[in-house]
Amino acid sequence: MNRRDFIKYTYASGIGLAALTSVPLQLIAKQGVRKISILHTNDLHSRIDPFPMDGSKYQGLGGFAKRASLINKIRTEEEHVLLLDAGDILQGTPYFNFFQGELELKLMSEMKYDAATFGNHDFDAGIDRLSQLADIATFPFISSNYDFSSTSMDNKSINNKIFKFDGIRVGIYGLGIELDGLVPDNLYRNTVYMDPLRTALKEEEMLKTQMKCDLIICLSHLGFEYESHKISDITIGTNTNCTDLIIGGHTHSFLSEPRIVQNLQRKNCRIFQVGWGGINLGRVDFFFNAEKKKIFTLASSFTIS
Amino acid sequence: MNVIKFSTRFIFALSLLYLFCSCRQFALQQVEGESIAIIHPGEEDNHIAEMIKPYRDSLSVTMGEIIGVSAMEMKKGFPEGLLGNFVANLMLEMTNNQMADKVDFAFTNNGGLRSVLPQGNVSLRNIYELMPFENEIIILNMDYGQLQQLFEYIGTGQELAVSGIRLEFKNDQIITATINDMRIDPGKTYRVATIDYLANGGSGMSFLENVVKRELIGIRLRDMIIDYIKLKQSMKELISAKLDERIKINE
Incomplete structure (x- = not known):
């Protein structure tokens, strides 16, 4: 019902x-129950408008204005909402080719995104442009495994961020994919890629023990799962200790609900990704009781049609 | 008195309901999020829609820009077509303009060419419709064995657009293959321009994933097509293509 x-x-x-x-x-x-609603997108790929009505598979789906309406509706219903994006905001329609990401970042700021991480295509207009776009955005880019210190992106992103909701502390870190071979090197220049798993272990430990986070989220653009040994969200989810949720992207995986995997502590880590192009908005609700212990989670993927 | 009694009773009933809800209400809220999008999926946020409009309008003007003129209508075809020949030819020509080391031939998939190029004025919109994907040009260094796999793939009726090679098949068997009108040297590694989508195994070309030496050259196929047409326009030339039996498939 x-x-x-x-x-x-x-x-x-x-x-x-x-x-x-x-x-x-x-x-x-x-009853001291707290509910945190995580809303998320990935691989928006400059799909400002809904997919064109041309008889193709996704015709009419998606669109920023419709997503904004849905998000606003959820915000009126829920007290504690986080809106996140897992990268590849850019590239894919003429909006990007002609305005170089300006509209995407302005709209996401207006929609009050709380944070995003970088996808490989976010470097497509070059790192200097990405640096300008980070300035346009009113939300932070969270990236823990790219070292930008020798680039124009220096100090334009953060390693992690903690959001506080009525006593609940939500810690977020971000993982990006290896750019070598994926992005021409003149676009990402001196960005240094660091091992995602080692970074994840370091970040989650810090967020858990030092920062006392109750919920730890990884924003990832590594990709959901590969047949090869390439590092993926599944790798991160099964080899970390206390990351509760991985919001992924890159592989454009349409999951109808989060995949639950066992982490190193034999506890659940949920991995979610909702296709691409803004066709879906992911939602994961976390409920906490008075002891601030997670009691159960709810998740769903909306189709914006 | 009756009224007061009634009120008391009513309040009592209501508080019972509260307790009842405390057990059931929680479960009901679990479903809440899911139902929202299903019931009201198509509503637009006016403010966001208004922010988008000037960009959309401006884009509509930009996309109407005429970048060149085509001598003929170009369509896809099998085993070769004007459109495929046009695109593969310009891939070879433009990569050779850009690269210091010669590129021997080029190929792309007809499936990636999504519309017809009209005769006469060609607008930017035409090219975006023709090539909506973000495929990038990649140079592969292919050995003899890998070339054989490529030719076999074409022989099975897969629609590739090629330039710089000529292939003739009889009953699915390759009978002649030349690169730049010369016989293939089994000891040589050939430099081949294609798109990253195919190089990464797209369209059933998983054998291309085994090509170790590969190089992205930092340009998308669409931009290359646009650059080429603009270049021709600057030289006051029409764009054109012809069928020359570069791929022949005999029964």
Whole structure:
């Protein structure tokens, strides 16, 4: 039963609508339950408009304006929302070719994205342009395994960030894919790629023990899974200790729900990715009780049609 | 009194309901997020839509720019077509203009060419429709064995556009193959221009993943096509192509 049906049903039972709608939040507060809703996109690829109505597979799907409407709606319903992107914001439509990412970053800022990480295609206009785009964005780029110190991107991104919601601390770090062979080197210049797994272990340990985070999220553009030994989200998820959620990209994987893997501590790590082009908005809800212990998670992938 | 009694009863009933909800309400909220998008999927945020509009309008003007003139309508064809020959030819010519070491031949997949190039004025929009993908030019150093695999692939009826090679098949068997009109030297490594999509195993060309020596040269195929047409326009030349039996498939 969805919420709308529930309301209809109970309203029909003769109960005042106003009284009812106010009940859940009060109860949740009383019981000390906290809910954090993570909304996410990946591989938007400059799909500002919905896919054109040309008979192709994704016609009419996606579009920034429709996504914004859905996100706004969720924000009115949920107290604690984080909106994240896992990279490859750029490249794929003439909007990028002619405006070099300006519109993408302006819109994402207006939509109040909380953070993003870099995808390989985000270097496509060159690192100097990426540096300008990072200035346009009102949200931070989180990247833990690219060393930009010898580039114009120096100090334009952060290694991690902690968001606080009503006592819950959410720590986020970011992992980028190896650029060599994927991006012409004149575009990423002196960016130094560092081992993603070692970086992940270091970041999650710091976020957990020093920063006392209750929830640790990895924003990744490594790719979901490979047949070869190439490092992927599955590699990270199974070889870390306390990363709770990996929001991935790059492989354009359409997952209908997060893949659950066992980490080194035999605890669950969830890995999610929602296709590409803004066709879907991913959502993972984390509920915490008074002991601030995660009690269960809910996840879904919306198709924006 | 009756009224008060009734009210008390009512409040009592309501508080019971609260308790009842405390058990059930939680479960109901789990479904909440999922149902939102399904019920209201198509609504646009007006503010975001207004921000997009001037960019979309400007783009519509930009894409109308005429970048050159074509002598003929060019379509795909099998085993060769004007459009494929045009694109493969310019890939070979433009990579050789850019590279110090000679590139021997070029190929791309007809499947990646998504529309027809019209006779007369060619707009930027035409090229974006023709080549919507972000495929980049890559140079592969292919040995004799890898060339054989490539030719066999073409022989099975896969539609590739080529330039710089001539192939003749009979009953799926290759009977002649030349590169730059010369017989293939089994001891030589040939430099071949194609797109990263194919080089990474796309369109069933997984054998290309075994080509170790490869180099992205930092230009997309679409930009190369645009650059070529603009170059011809600057020399006041029409763009054109012809069929020359570069791939012959005999029964």
